[in-house]
Amino acid sequence: MALAYDGAIQRVIDAFSRLPGIGPKGAQRIAFYILSAPQDEAQELAEAIAEVKEQVTFCDICGNVCESSPCPICADPRRDHTKICVVEEPKDVMSIERTREYRGTYHVLGGAINPMSNIGPADLNIPKLLERLKDAQVQEVILALDPNIEGEATTTYMSRLLSPLGITVTRLASGLPVGSDLEYADEITLGRALAGRREV
């Protein structure tokens, strides 16, 4: 009884099932989509996957992913090089860029301190940040780490590490998300929003 598909179909289903956020049903749906899609669309996908591993590298300055180091942001003289925004992952850079509120540069740590997963400060891209801070041009480091336990631990560690250097160290504001209901805010978020209240 054939409970698995014939060779190549099952292989593509298995390969897609290993990706994050795709279950066996979703992988099956994608496999049949690819089978019925035009040849060039499938080829484009296969080539994009192969190319991304070959062509993508990390910026020597900020640690962000890019095609050639330094990355376009670090190389851009119109960016404000007196500010460095420290984030966990490359995708966080994109999130901040989308706000269109920030014109400075970035530094990607490549994760956050997480004793449960055995990730300590030594595993993060911190030495290169300290290197960058020797440049007298830098005036402010903005810690934009995830507002969870690991992010908080990293923020605390980084602020202790950086404060002796005489550079302004800031962090993102905690508070109520825009568009949310006060009623549904958790007490920690509401407490932070209260502590960080501003005159209007």
Added chain:
Amino acid sequence: MALAYDGAIQRVIDAFSRLPGIGPKGAQRIAFYILSAPQDEAQELAEAIAEVKEQVTFCDICGNVCESSPCPICADPRRDHTKICVVEEPKDVMSIERTREYRGTYHVLGGAINPMSNIGPADLNIPKLLERLKDAQVQEVILALDPNIEGEATTTYMSRLLSPLGITVTRLASGLPVGSDLEYADEITLGRALAGRREV
């Protein structure tokens, strides 16, 4: 301002976004997963996609996807070749195989009659089914189409087409799904379950 990723990353995100069930956030997550995954896992995925288009073909007899025609089910002498189960898509074959209740053969129509999408009987794999029915060996055709409007229309069309041939034409039972609540059954399903009641 960099609102898109550098070349290769954005290309892989775009390629994944086009797949069914994957949105831009999911595609981004997959792209970074691939970037951090071992080289051979990414290569396996790229090769599986390329191979599935090259190697997969359709069975000349039943229309199911397979690596060589006839497919393993049509070629298997231990299967009951007096029964043909008619389904819409190759994935429906797998669903029925998983029940382990059916030992006959299949016929994949490649869709259902859908006037809204301009799919008529002429677009379905019906001529080959009629060809197969000329074989005196076939005694029963089981219509296992989706229990929705398109599937019902196709069932009606097929049963009218096949009944003059003197072959038993059956369809899957409609009724309450196992494990469900009577209270939450819709009236059409409950009506069908009542009409199809069996002595215990």
